[in-house]
Amino acid sequence: MVDDLYQEIILDHSKRPRNCHPMEGANRKAEGYNPLCGDKLQLYLKVEDGIVRDASFMGSGCAISTASASLMTESLKGKTKEEAIKLLDKFHELLTTDTPAAKDLGKLVVFCGVRDYPARVKCATLAWHTLRSALNGVDAPVTTE
Amino acid sequence: MSALVSTVEAGFDVEKVREDFPVLKQKVHGKPLVYLDNAATSQKPLAVIEAIRRFYEVDCANIHRGVHELSQRSTAAYEQTRAKVKQFLNARTKNELIFVRGATEGINLVAQSWGRKCIKTGDEIVISAMEHHSNIVPWQMLCEEKGAKLRVIPINDRGELLMEEYQKLLGPRTRMVAVTHVSNALGTINPVREIVELAHKAGAVALIDGAQAVPHMKVDVQALDADFYAFSGHKLFGPTGTGVLYGKAKLLNAMPPYQGGGDMIRTVTFEKTTYNDLPYKFEAGTPNIAGGIGLGAAIDYVNRIGLDQIAAYEHELLVYGTEALSDIPGLRLIGTAHKKAAVLSFVMEGVHPHDIGTVLDRMGIAVRTGHHCAQPVMDRFGVPATTRASLAFYNTTAEIDALAAGLRKVKEMFA
Numbered sequence: 001m002v003d004d005l006y007q008e009i010i011l012d013h014s015k016r017p018r019n020c021h022p023m024e025g026a027n028r029k030a031e032g033y034n035p036l037c038g039d040k041l042q043l044y045l046k047v048e049d050g051i052v053r054d055a056s057f058m059g060s061g062c063a064i065s066t067a068s069a070s071l072m073t074e075s076l077k078g079k080t081k082e083e084a085i086k087l088l089d090k091f092h093e094l095l096t097t098d099t100p101a102a103k104d105l106g107k108l109v110v111f112c113g114v115r116d117y118p119a120r121v122k123c124a125t126l127a128w129h130t131l132r133s134a135l136n137g138v139d140a141p142v143t144t145e
Numbered sequence: 146m147s148a149l150v151s152t153v154e155a156g157f158d159v160e161k162v163r164e165d166f167p168v169l170k171q172k173v174h175g176k177p178l179v180y181l182d183n184a185a186t187s188q189k190p191l192a193v194i195e196a197i198r199r200f201y202e203v204d205c206a207n208i209h210r211g212v213h214e215l216s217q218r219s220t221a222a223y224e225q226t227r228a229k230v231k232q233f234l235n236a237r238t239k240n241e242l243i244f245v246r247g248a249t250e251g252i253n254l255v256a257q258s259w260g261r262k263c264i265k266t267g268d269e270i271v272i273s274a275m276e277h278h279s280n281i282v283p284w285q286m287l288c289e290e291k292g293a294k295l296r297v298i299p300i301n302d303r304g305e306l307l308m309e310e311y312q313k314l315l316g317p318r319t320r321m322v323a324v325t326h327v328s329n330a331l332g333t334i335n336p337v338r339e340i341v342e343l344a345h346k347a348g349a350v351a352l353i354d355g356a357q358a359v360p361h362m363k364v365d366v367q368a369l370d371a372d373f374y375a376f377s378g379h380k381l382f383g384p385t386g387t388g389v390l391y392g393k394a395k396l397l398n399a400m401p402p403y404q405g406g407g408d409m410i411r412t413v414t415f416e417k418t419t420y421n422d423l424p425y426k427f428e429a430g431t432p433n434i435a436g437g438i439g440l441g442a443a444i445d446y447v448n449r450i451g452l453d454q455i456a457a458y459e460h461e462l463l464v465y466g467t468e469a470l471s472d473i474p475g476l477r478l479i480g481t482a483h484k485k486a487a488v489l490s491f492v493m494e495g496v497h498p499h500d501i502g503t504v505l506d507r508m509g510i511a512v513r514t515g516h517h518c519a520q521p522v523m524d525r526f527g528v529p530a531t532t533r534a535s536l537a538f539y540n541t542t543a544e545i546d547a548l549a550a551g552l553r554k555v556k557e558m559f560a
Contacts, residue, residue, distance in 0.1 A: 002503065002504050002507040005503065006500075006504075006558060011558065011559070014559070015495075015559070036515065037497075037498075037499055037514075037515055037516075037529070037530055038515070038516055038520070038523070038529040038530055039529065060497075060529065061497060062497035062498075062499040062500045063496075063497060063500045063559060064499075064500070117503060119503075120499070120503060123499060
């Protein structure tokens with residue numbers, strides 16, 4: 001039932017989000033917006049020599065979007081830009097295809113339940129849309145639409 | 146649970162009423178459906194569903210033109226709805242009632258037809274801080290086109306209009322006052338009679354958005370003295386894509402047509418077209434005939450139950466629900482006006498409305514979460530979104546208990 005969506009890790013990260021602060025010395029920033037619910041998210045990255053050294057976020061959102069941003073920033077650290085993009089694509093696949101290849105996602109597999117809640121997919125992908133624009137160096141706010 | 150008795154007459158039997166609504170008899174995610182999203186759209190009684198079915202099975206034809214039997218039957222049934230609306234709103238004549246797709250189209254019709262003719266550079270249009278986007282954006286578009294100014298009546302922390310501020314906004318350049326009768330996001334019932342009177346004193350025209358009012362209370366457009374009054378059929382237990390714009394004949398006659406096409410003309414040549422009389426001047430093209438007939442059935446249904454009865458019962462539900470929700474720690478009601486329709490909009494400390502909505506949905510409880518097409522209201526109360534339970538006369542105290550229990554479960558999960 002609803003516990004498939006709100007797994008323990010998701011609840012934990014929504015109540016105590018990791019890396020939830022602005023970042024001094026960030027060299028990539030992007031803003032995400034979900035017009036459906038009004039959720040906003042600011043993502044900060046420190047990328048050096050093509051590697052994500054640090055990641056953090058700010059914003060207010062639902063449990064799914066907060067936990068997604070929290071777990072995303074955790075899993076990004078130490079990844080190359082290419083690895084980050086690959087992870088992003090895999091995460092997207094997890095949420096939108098019927099037979100996702102869940103391997104290499106680590107803790108992020110807890111979001112597999114979101115697939116059964118189509119209205120909530122955008123909540124889970126907001127941080128990741130924002131990541132794409134941050135990595136691509138796009139300054140304009142991205143929306144989930 | 147204690148039964149509701151005080152102001153509701155003995156004749157009102159909610160269990161019997163529920164039998165009229167097939168949709169309510171289902172389970173959602175294995176739980177009995179608790180439908181609390183009536184401000185978004187209401188459910189349809191069997192009488193409405195059957196009227197639509199009968200039209201397509203027996204009477205289906207285009208209206209106003211054919212000389213054959215089916216066309217005459219469908220024309221009669223469609224026009225009968227106009228007569229029912231006349232009585233329902235207490236309009237002077239049927240000609241003052243224009244069929245539209247909904248309140249949104251009704252307001253757009255006035256903004257585009259009346260507005261483009263009558264609004265000039267520097268003129269002012271007054272709306273309120275609790276309007277639905279449908280009573281903001283059409284006026285904004287008009288203001289942009291004409292170089293006119295939009296003025297906004299502020300509201301207090303309970304979600305009531307500040308009438309003194311409204312009076313200060315009225316001036317020699319005020320041409321239009323467009324205000325909602327009942328707020329969809331807050332439930333506030335506005336003093337529209339007074340609002341219209343003050344608008345008239347300032348020489349302005351007044352439009353009332355009645356989308357959230359007509360399903361819940363008696364409306365008399367003559368007593369209100371409104372110049373325009375718009376409502377949607379689907380919130381009145383009728384079909385989607387139906388609605389009515391009431392307008393005073395004097396104003397409607399002076400307005401140019403909204404759309405061109407069939408039915409709205411008297412004669413057409415390539416040199417010149419002359420327009421049809423009211424209300425057909427504003428009804429271009431084949432309308433939603435089945436929907437219009439369904440709306441007539443909805444009005445009959447509501448009349449059978451009685452709007453006084455409905456208002457009394459819903460008020461008791463509101464009182465019961467307000468108490469039940471106020472007992473939940475960390476829950477804050479948004480919209481606590483003294484005069485209020487049965488809308489319970491709220492936020493819960495530490496829990497986002499979308500999570501509330503999803504968890505309740507899995508318990509079979511349908512509520513609305515988000516900004517309710519009223520983003521300025523959310524900004525006014527400093528919240529990104531709310532959860533809204535909006536009630537109708539087929540809801541029960543047991544359903545409110547289910548909502549309260551669901552919210553306690555939500556709190557357990559997220560707090």
